[in-house]
Amino acid sequence: ELKVEQNPLFLSMQEGKNYTIYCNYSTTSDRLYWYRQDPGKSLESLFVLLSNGAVKQEGRLMASLDTKARLSTLHITAAVHDLSATYFCAVDMLVIQGAQKLVFGQGTRLTINP
Amino acid sequence: DSGVTQTPKHLITATGQRVTLRCSPRSGDLSVYWYQQSLDQGLQFLIQYYNGEERAKGNILERFSAQQFPDLHSELNLSSLELGDSALYFCASSVARDRGEVGYTFGSGTRLTVV
Numbered sequence: 001e002l003k004v005e006q007n008p009l010f011l012s013m014q015e016g017k018n019y020t021i022y023c024n025y026s027t028t029s030d031r032l033y034w035y036r037q038d039p040g041k042s043l044e045s046l047f048v049l050l051s052n053g054a055v056k057q058e059g060r061l062m063a064s065l066d067t068k069a070r071l072s073t074l075h076i077t078a079a080v081h082d083l084s085a086t087y088f089c090a091v092d093m094l095v096i097q098g099a100q101k102l103v104f105g106q107g108t109r110l111t112i113n114p
Numbered sequence: 115d116s117g118v119t120q121t122p123k124h125l126i127t128a129t130g131q132r133v134t135l136r137c138s139p140r141s142g143d144l145s146v147y148w149y150q151q152s153l154d155q156g157l158q159f160l161i162q163y164y165n166g167e168e169r170a171k172g173n174i175l176e177r178f179s180a181q182q183f184p185d186l187h188s189e190l191n192l193s194s195l196e197l198g199d200s201a202l203y204f205c206a207s208s209v210a211r212d213r214g215e216v217g218y219t220f221g222s223g224t225r226l227t228v229v
Contacts, residue, residue: 035220040202040225041222042204095169095170099162099170100169101147101162101170102147102218103158107156
């Protein structure tokens with residue numbers, strides 16, 4: 001069964017610093033998603049990574065995918081308070097043709113302090 | 115607005131009761147997925163429907179059932195509710211994977227509190 005593990009689970013950092021969230025998964029997949037969730041809110045799609053070596057950037061966030069290592073990273077550059085949220089990675093698992101599901105990591109609760 | 119509509123936003127009910135959560139997918143999306151988010155279990159996949167047919171099942175309890183109607187909206191029925199069923203329930207929709215498109219759109223969720 002596919003397992004998705006994130007680390008760290010909790011991250012407190014200062015504004016202006018850089019940090020990386022790691023997402024490991026246990027079986028082959030060709031699609032990986034990163035989501036942001038604010039407390040009590042819905043899941044906001046940040047990135048969709050479709051192939052080995054894919055790198056996407058949006059503002060201070062950059063995501064990458066290494067399918068051989070089964071590893072994705074979400075890098076935060078020069079963090080600002082507005083990035084405080086919980087970040088989830090999710091692996092798209094094809095169950096059978098026409099049937100699929102997202103398997104989520106545990107989430108990383110990021111707190112950015114002034 | 116993501117285009118996926120969930121109602122109600124909040125629901126408070128007593129143990130042993132039955133509730134129905136409703137989801138309207140984004141226009142053009144044929145697949146609907148239900149997820150449960152709780153503090154102890156995280157985000158868990160419950161069930162997928164595609165164009166009215168059940169396609170994939172996760173760790174969905176026997177007390178829970180779902181269906182997708184001809185207009186593509188979906189309902190998740192939770193019965194004999196227990197305190198542990200309190201959670202945030204999300205619906206998501208997508209186009210068919212084998213059409214080569216990607217992406218899931220999540221609704222705003224229904225917060226269920228069982229007292």
